[in-house]
Amino acid sequence: MVEQQAAVLSPEALVEEFKKNGVTHVVTIPDSETNYLYELMQEQPWLDVVPASREGETFAIALGLIIGGQTPVCLIQNTGMMESGDSIRGMALDSGFPLVMVIGYRGWNRHGVITDSVARYTEPFLNAFRINYYLVEQDADSHRISVAFEEAKNTKRPVAILVGDEYHGFNR
Template sequence: MIQIDASTAVFDSLKLTGVDLVVSVPCINLKDVLTMIDNDPTMLHIPVTREEEGVGICAGAYMGGRIPVMLMQNSGLGNSINALASLNNLFHIPLLLIMSHRGCEGETICAQYPMGQMTPSLLDTLGIPYVVPTIDTVEDAIHYAWRIAIEKKRPVAVLLEIGFWEAE
């Protein structure tokens, strides 16, 4: 069996899902995935400075026929709550959110803990389903998340916890 690194697993899963537009906010855990996206001519990558800006771009891209994904750190969830609630949830716009979940078990930076601990509860409060895959299940998790986003016409999150990246 060939060992695949975590970033390649995420990138390959996005490709297989048909993602053709990626909006991102910088995150150290996602940097290698973003490099792969930048090097792929079939994916348009739009870096943004704030998460709510990315939510709006993804909504417009979806309405224009694209399959968008937002790559972000979970700490940015707080920045995007209003856009997710008043745009995506209100108008039933699907969105695939790939989040590096900082502040959970194994975190070494104490400032990451408050938002890390609140992330699942915030997603529940917003009615945003989420999955927490391992490297072995990430392909199925990303496919599943996009299928649910389309069926339920709402955002769905894939939380990549610190342990996910340990395979690299």
């Protein structure tokens, strides 16, 4: 019997995509599930991690960084994204600058029943704000991050990456 290797999303894949797309700052609220990614980001000399106290801060801090000529990414969970509604409106959508937001898709499940309400409301939330999004579940999907950067640049709007592996902790 052949044992199947589960497909995983490694923190290295995300950090590589950040580097490839010229990211200078990651504005984030770390959580236990993204611990490996947080550690790896801290080790990168080209990357400045900006820990925030509340998710709504991240979009505003990102705007300030963009005005200063930097390329930030907001890295938060879907729960915090919902808390950030007015900040997304006022600081991201209304400002007319490109921004990639990487959202941990808490509660998302491809094969089972979704029981966590935050997962049920995540995509409707993004649709309500007319923010396009790409699902990234494993390393093979990581090129979609570059697609999101290109789209954000071309449209001068925020584009979201939904990290479907978040619930499992950015598996190594």
